[in-house]
Amino acid sequence: MSTLTETAETAPGYRASRTLPVRVELVRQLGRRRTLVMGAILAALPLVLLAAFAIGGDPAGRGRRITLMDTATASGANFAAVSLFVSAGFLLVIPVALFCGDTVASEAGWSSLRYLLAAPVPRARLLWSKLVVGLGMSLAAMILLPTVALAVGTAAYGWGPLLVPTGGAVEAGTAVGRLGVVVLYLFVSQLVTAGLAFWLSTRTDAPLGAVGGAVGLTIVGNVLDAVTALGHWRDFLPAHWQFAWADLLQPHAEWAGMAQGASVSVTYALVLFALAFRGFTRKDIVS
Template identity: 55%
Template sequence: MADPTTAPATPTTPARPRRALPLRAELRRQLRRRRTQAVGWVLLLLPLVLVGAFALGSDDDGGPATGARGFVDLAQESGANLTVFTLFASTGFLLVVLVALFAGDAVPSEASWSTLRYLLAAPVPRGRLLRQKLVVAALSSLTALVALPVWTLLVGGVAYGWGPYVGPTGDQIGWPQLLGRFAVVVVYLAVQLSVVGALAFALGVLTDAPLAAVGGAVLLMILSAILDTITALGDLRQGLPGHYAFAWADALSPTVDWSGMASGALWSVGYAVVLVSLGAWHFRRKDVTS
């Protein structure tokens, strides 16, 4: 017979994996990381450095006297033109590095800190861990993609005025139509760079070294850009991840041409789905010992 003075055992609270690793906690960790703060400083200083560089330059080298002028030749026409030039200068490398950094560092950083196995033992389901990491990486990348043109537009507007955007052929796009065009550019860049994030993520689940995942994704994109210059490949170049990287420029034409952006978006989404799926499949079966 049970002792009546003995208190009944208190049932333990069952673990709730669905509440483990909350998104707010991951976002706070992201904001506190030095690499995130370094990215913020780069985005903050880039437009200021460009304005300073143009101020130090000679006005005699303002581009060709006749014919179409490039984005760099028109950068001082208005804040809108400086924004377009900044995006043009950043698309090929800077934005690739930023997206690869956020996505490729997500999983291997936990392994390098020896916290990955403890997270999985919390318990945090592997699928939820990957989902939370990908969501935070996507939000961080999107924030950078929005912050860069917005801040550049503000700096350029103060430095060069708030005139309309002047295209290489002399066509102009005024406000507020230009805001809609910039929104299209940012959305397309986000979709197009998803292949970079997916590639960095897939490499990140294969290694415990964040630099290997980030650097590997950047190097593969550089290799793709080199192959894209080989005209002998013909139509095969259209399947390269970065072939349509600059198709966003079509959104700034007097009449928007959607064909290049549509093709680029389809290729990028296709690559992203395949790479993320392969990465998730491998991570679910991976023996995590770090």
């Protein structure tokens, strides 16, 4: 039997919709040390790449096939695109898993979850506030990285068109707009990780278990996608479409791969979010 019971009567003036406002939860999460550390890491990555290129020299013209990495120093837009390319596979998974996986489990770990529900904050309201803030902070983290990279790259290499490795170029203004769409697609593609982390966060009192579990399962997905013997079954893996956004960085953008990847990711995410809400509303809260 749950340690918390819901009363049939409510106090005068009580409204469930006014409990745990999103702005209150947002302020709480922004002030946490892990938020500040993650933000500093993402903001520092472009500076690390800039230093690496300064030490190693111009990456292009080394007698091999030209890749996106080889165009990193061509312009600020190219530098931002390369920053996204090197971080999309793993680094951007971390803030999503952290912000969505730590949110409920940390309350249980601090033994404050039952007191929030006794406030009384309805369970669905608590999950909704935490999910909105977790997803919002994940999106902010993904925006922070290319924004800093674009500023750093423009200062170091100048403002210019995005050079395409296969030939041609995308005008600078158009390239920035497409990079914005890329960030949005990366966020949608990471909804699976967010769903995994959030669901695990409602199932455990250990934040590290929820975050680590989501990251671990995401890595497993990447490994399975590398198994070519799976053939078309890989189309059902979110990891199979994680770099579909590269089709946007062409003179003529292609959208088919991104549409398929977004549909796969959203489908998995909706199932996982539904499982999180369903399980948490029936769970005995003892922490």
